[in-house]
Amino acid sequence: MGKGRVEAFTDGVVAIIITIMVLELKVPHGEDFSTLAPLWPVFLSYVLSFIYVGIYWNNLHNMFHTVQRVDGRVLWANLNLLFWLSLMPVTTAFMGENHFAPVPVAVYGAELALCAAAYIILAVMLHRLHSNDTAFARALGSDRKGRISLALYIAAIPLTFISQWIGVAIYVLVAMIWFVPDRRFERVIEK
Amino acid sequence: MGKGRVEAFTDGVVAIIITIMVLELKVPHGEDFSTLAPLWPVFLSYVLSFIYVGIYWNNLHNMFHTVQRVDGRVLWANLNLLFWLSLMPVTTAFMGENHFAPVPVAVYGAELALCAAAYIILAVMLHRLHSNDTAFARALGSDRKGRISLALYIAAIPLTFISQWIGVAIYVLVAMIWFVPDRRFERVIEK
């Protein structure tokens, strides 16, 4: 089964997710600067999610670039990841509209953890189709970065109830780690 | 007439449908876990529809892969299918927001039946263009799976008024049958 179909569909869905997120940024009613003030938390959570979806687009694209073949399991593992990513607009707005209150921040962390777990499952499903000496397997390695991120998101959820800012700090930190495109795949692509 | 144009447009529309469905998942107002409780039925109907649209994407893609040519009738049969699929976000939200009440569950069944019928019509229109010894015709066969699904959806509609959970059970069952990508076309593609 060709990978082109999965790549194009994934790119399409991610492009739509990153763009419709803005529809949750409600147009402020009123004509002076004070009407913009309550928008700040919504805006900041939008910025964070835009960066996260950008990271997923980049990493998914790099990963599929080194992939040689896909099968039905990969396809559903990919749809599973797209499902959790598709919830990003809702969890982002939930966190922003409630001014980073503990429960919404924890829910956002659960969302990030579920996306990260879905990404790991996708990588495992792809690994089953590629022997250890393929470009894909070498690039993926032990996927330490993916597993550490998942552990950090899970850790952030209870810490949010001590202070939500610990949770937010962890999400920003992990985003910064991933901000640099996943060099593992890029190094292999360059060869 | 080339099939590429129909394939790309279909993939685009399906990618948009699967993604904008999330816009019906309204952001909860409130900062504690209790505000999330009423979202469960909406979320579960979203999961079911996401899987259904994923199944359609997969089967449409496999079907067009083995197709050799299309004509104006195929094009409108395909737009007819996309039309019924495009109603998925509305019927999904109708079922979820009313906590799986009988009428919305029956309406959702009618929606699934109309999509299934449109898929069968599309297959018939394509069959007219392909003789019985083409890859497409061999892969499609008698399309028993498609016809049984349609019969089950139609049966589910009156059964919903005995108990809506019979209807929901049928929709989940048929989704599970189709969850595995349509091997008929895959087997032919692999050759």
Add this chain to the structure above:
Amino acid sequence: MGKGRVEAFTDGVVAIIITIMVLELKVPHGEDFSTLAPLWPVFLSYVLSFIYVGIYWNNLHNMFHTVQRVDGRVLWANLNLLFWLSLMPVTTAFMGENHFAPVPVAVYGAELALCAAAYIILAVMLHRLHSNDTAFARALGSDRKGRISLALYIAAIPLTFISQWIGVAIYVLVAMIWFVPDRRFERVIEK
């Protein structure tokens, strides 16, 4: 300048327009069949517009298929057409939510007239780039069909104020004329 870029962008925008139109079909509140009754006019206007956008997709695709080159004027003539098409979701909902009242039906006719005029302008701009013996010019011919449609839409606007059903009948009639894909371009593509 290559035509591929204009084709892909146009297909993308049309796919989005045809799909987001459903977002104007508001989810009914209530659990019995009576809640669906007021949706009928909205649904019927949605069906009509879905067919119209389908027709535009089909004709645009056929037209660009025979085109050999585009320039900056074609590009803006095309964006002008996409602009008027992008208003389709709003005018459709305006007509449907007001149960085909005369003013909304007239506004919908104006929208169709503006789309038709934009299509004619696009064809003229493309004609300037193609001599009369090109496949494009032969296929376009005198574009009688496009001009008659425009005349019918314009005629429908005042007739709507005698009875809105005259307007609606004209829109349905013209859609039926165009329902068959524009054979002019298909005939040329087949050669």
Add this chain to the structure above:
Amino acid sequence: MGKGRVEAFTDGVVAIIITIMVLELKVPHGEDFSTLAPLWPVFLSYVLSFIYVGIYWNNLHNMFHTVQRVDGRVLWANLNLLFWLSLMPVTTAFMGENHFAPVPVAVYGAELALCAAAYIILAVMLHRLHSNDTAFARALGSDRKGRISLALYIAAIPLTFISQWIGVAIYVLVAMIWFVPDRRFERVIEK
């Protein structure tokens, strides 16, 4: 790293932005012409933004056409531009719904300035990857047009508080300057 991935994703996101903007054009409630009157400012700001997004699509497409390679920095500079462009639907509606009041007009100017700055940053990041004798560098030149536009947007912000129509006039003026596709890149593409 291939540029194709960035080009396709950018085209997709821009196509979605230009189309979902219409969702902020709320369907008027009422059946006579007077219900359309308050829509004029919203409609006019929609027209302006549609032209601006069209200009960005055109210029981005021309720019990437002459580009030979991209790297991680270009990718994030491009996502940065897409981020600011994605706010266009919100700032457009904010300006339109408040009938071009000074603060919303100034906010719209800030939005245009941020998009222009992001475009300049993207051009600089691309310039770092292309020596001065490449087609890209010759086409970009000193990018005077981009820098003058940015200066005009920034100048418009304070002038808005003297009269908002000065701000609006500047936005219309700059749009007219860019309306003609960026001939610098076209001239190079033609060769």
